[in-house]
Amino acid sequence: EAGVTQSPTHLIKTRGQQATLRCSPISGHTSVYWYQQALGLGLQFLLWYDEGEERNRGNFPPRFSGRQFPNYSSELNVNALELEDSALYLCASSLIGGGDEKLFFGSGTQLSVL
Amino acid sequence: QKEVEQNSGPLSVPEGAIASLNCTYSDRVSQSFFWYRQYSGKSPELIMSIYSNGDKEDGRFTAQLNKASQYVSLLIRDSQPSDSATYLCAGPHRGGYNKLIFGAGTRLAVHP
Numbered sequence: 001e002a003g004v005t006q007s008p009t010h011l012i013k014t015r016g017q018q019a020t021l022r023c024s025p026i027s028g029h030t031s032v033y034w035y036q037q038a039l040g041l042g043l044q045f046l047l048w049y050d051e052g053e054e055r056n057r058g059n060f061p062p063r064f065s066g067r068q069f070p071n072y073s074s075e076l077n078v079n080a081l082e083l084e085d086s087a088l089y090l091c092a093s094s095l096i097g098g099g100d101e102k103l104f105f106g107s108g109t110q111l112s113v114l
Numbered sequence: 115q116k117e118v119e120q121n122s123g124p125l126s127v128p129e130g131a132i133a134s135l136n137c138t139y140s141d142r143v144s145q146s147f148f149w150y151r152q153y154s155g156k157s158p159e160l161i162m163s164i165y166s167n168g169d170k171e172d173g174r175f176t177a178q179l180n181k182a183s184q185y186v187s188l189l190i191r192d193s194q195p196s197d198s199a200t201y202l203c204a205g206p207h208r209g210g211y212n213k214l215i216f217g218a219g220t221r222l223a224v225h226p
Contacts, residue, residue, distance in 0.1 A: 033213070042218035043158070043202065056213050090157055102148065103204075103214060105157040 002027065004106035006091050012112045013081050021076040021109045025093030032074040033094070033103060034066060038087040046089075049074055081113045117141060120203050120217035127224055133190040135220050137203030140184065147186045149177060150202040152219065158202055162188060193224040 005024045013019050025032050034046040045058040049068035057064075063079040072093075078085055088110050092103035119138050127133045139147070146165045150158035164170045164177040164186070176189040186205075190197055200219040 035216075043216040045213045045215065048213055058213070102160050102163055104160065105150075107157050 004091055004093050004104055006089075006106035006109050008109060009107070010110045010112070012114065014114050015081055015083060017081050017113075019078045019081060019085075019111055021078075021089050021091075021111070022073065023076070023091030023093075023106060024073045025091075026104055029093035029095050029104075030072055031094045031101075032068055032072065033092040034074070034076050035090045035092065036060075036087045037090060037108075038084075043090065047076070078111070083113050086111060086113045117215045118203055118205050118217040120201075120220045122218055123221040123223075125220055125222050127193050127222070129193060129195060129224055129226050131193050131224075133193045133197065133222055133224065135188040135190075135201050135203075135222065137186040137188075137217055138184055139186065139203075139205050141205065146206060147177075147179060148204045148214070149175075149186075149188045150204060150216075152200045152202060154199070190222075193222075195224050195226055198222055198224050 004026055007022045011019055023032060031050040033048050035043040036046055037043050046060055047066050048056040052068050066074060066076040068074045088108045090105050090108045092105045094101045094103050117140050149162040151161050152158040162175050162177040164179045167179055167181050170177045174191045178187045186203055200221045202219045203217040204214045
C-alpha cells in the first residue's frame with residue numbers, strides 16, 4: 001500500500017512568488033494535515049482538512065492557504081513568499097480526523113525562498 | 115508554558131543501555147499521546163501511541179503515561195546506534211481543536 005506522497009521534493013522560489021505543494025494521502029484516509037518544520041525547530045501545525053473542508057488552522061498568516069479535493073488529495077499554497085518561509089513542509093494523513101488518531105507523514109517538500 | 119515540552123538534548127547513551135526520553139504537557143484533558151521518530155533529513159514516523167495511564171510495551175520500546183503528573187516518557191531498551199534520531203512527543207491541542215501538537219523533539223545519540 002502506498003504511503004503519503006508529496007510533490008515536489010524540492011522547490012526553489014524567490015521572495016514574493018507563490019508556491020504550490022501537493023499531497024496525496026494514504027488510500028482510505030480522509031484527513032490531511034500540513035505542518036511546517038523550519039531548520040532545527042519542531043513541527044508547527046498549519047492546516048487540517050477533512051472531507052473537503054478546512055477544519056482548523058494554526059497561527060499562520062492568511063497567505064498560507066490550501067484545499068482538499070474530492071479524492072482527498074490536498075494542495076498547500078503559500079503566497080507572497082518570504083525568506084522565513086524556507087522550511088520542510090510535511091503532509092500527513094489519518095483515517096478519522098480529530099487529533100486523537102495516528103498521523104502518517106509523507107517525505108516532505110523542502111521549500112527554499114531566495 | 116508550551117503545550118508539549120521536551121528536553122532538546124542531545125541525550126547520549128552507550129550501545130545496549132536504556133534510553134529514557136521525557137515529555138510534559140499542559141492540557142489536563144488530553145487523552146492520547148504519540149511518540150514519533152525522525153531521522154535526520156527524513157519525515158517523522160510513528161513508533162508508539164498511548165491512551166491510558168500506565169505502561170505500554172512494543173518490542174524494545176515502552177511508553178509510559180502519567181496523567182496526574184501530565185508526563186509521558188519513552189524508554190528504549192538495548193539501545194542501538196540505529197536508534198540515533200530525534201524523538202518527537204505529540205498530544206492533541208487543548209480545548210478539542212483537533213490537531214496534534216508536537217514537542218520540539220529530543221535528539222538521541224547512541225554510541226558504540
